[in-house]
Amino acid sequence: xxxxxxxxxxxxxxxxxxxxxxxxxxxxxxxxxxxxxxxxxxxxxxxxxxxxxxxxxxxxxxxxxxxxxxxxxxxxxxxxxxxxxxxxxxxxxxxxxxxxxxxxxxxx
Numbered sequence: 700x701x702x703x704x705x706x707x708x709x710x711x712x713x714x715x716x717x718x719x720x721x722x723x724x725x726x727x728x729x730x731x732x733x734x735x736x737x738x739x740x741x742x743x744x745x746x747x748x749x750x751x752x753x754x755x756x757x758x759x760x761x762x763x764x765x766x767x768x769x770x771x772x773x774x775x776x777x778x779x780x781x782x783x784x785x786x787x788x789x790x791x792x793x794x795x796x797x798x799x800x801x802x803x804x805x806x807x
Contacts (some may be wrong), residue, residue, distance in 0.1 A: 705765065712761050717752060717774045721746050735772050736760050 717736065723729035731749035732740035743749030748755075764771050792806040 708765065709761050710760055713754075713757060715774050716776060716777075717757070717770070719750075721749055725751070731756075733757055733760070733776050761773060 718734045720734060721729055721731045721733060722736075723742075725745075728742055728744050729746050729749040730740060730742050731746075731753040733753065736757065736783055741749065741756040743752050743754040756799075761771060763769075
């Protein structure tokens, strides 16, 4: 499915503001996923590598959905989370049990 029209359609969909999440740590590595695209995830040894890999994974996820005629969900509104750096309450809430903070949602 690599014709010019298909590539343009994939690129247009990838410009939508999908939420992405990175979680992990240096020892175990990092998981990156697009929350709105069920099953669209990848990993990397660093957060930067995970994000680079996520771009490829997202493109392949969208291409597969188009080939199979599957619906591609629209991005959902961004949620304010406990670890969201844009939230005024970020540092005033205690970390969840176990002390590990959830990952931050970002738009692609």
